[in-house]
Amino acid sequence: MENKGISIAKKIIPYLIGLLAGLYLVVLVTGSLMGLSQYKLDLPEHFTPIIKDLALHPIKHYLTYLQDKNPLTIILSIAIVLYLAYFALKRSKKNSNWETADTDTHGSATWGSARDLLTQYFKISPKDLSDNFNNGLNQDTIKSLQEKRDN
Structure with missing residues (x-):
């Protein structure tokens, strides 16, 4: 039972890391575009502090963007979840293609008549x-x- 839990965790952890990295990028992109819209021509003066604050406090900003129902945050978050789900399903399908039955086969190959x-x-x-x-x-x-x- 413990080995099964470890194997499930090993399969899930890369996707969780990918999700966190993707959501982190969502915060950076959304905050950068919001800073661009707020400061327009003065952006070069304010860009470094904006990015620094976004990078140091991504969870705070992400939750704020979700509470404000920021469409860019919502769309990018859904896109990242769908992207990771696609690769998770593709990987599981690829692994199932290589499973063999109780016949004399290797992978998806069968003996020809x-x-x-x-x-x-x-x-x-x-x-x-x-x-x-x-x-x-x-x-x-x-x-x-x-x-x-x-x-």
């Missing part, structure tokens, strides 16, 4: 196979090897 082999892999006739093989060989190399063998 004789019919599968004949229809998929042996579409070329034996004569064409022989001709392709002989045409693929460098005849000068073959002759030199035969001469070395005979000497």
Whole structure:
């Protein structure tokens, strides 16, 4: 039971870290744009203190933006949650594709039947196979090897 809890925590922790980092960026973007709208042309003078305050107190600002129903904060927060949910589902689907049944398989591969082999892999006739093989060989190399063998 304890191992299962640890394995679940190991799977969830990266997404929680991603969520926190994403929400932190939401605070920085929202605060920066709000500072831009408030100070307009005087922004260069005020930008450093704004970013510093946003970076040091992200939870306070995030909660304030949510209480004020700031649309940018809400939209970006939803986008981050959906983004992380998409990758979490994609990862779980990818992992389930590699699970095997109680058959002689590895991953998603299955053993082919004789019919599968004949229809998929042996579409070329034996004569064409022989001709392709002989045409693929460098005849000068073959002759030199035969001469070395005979000497």
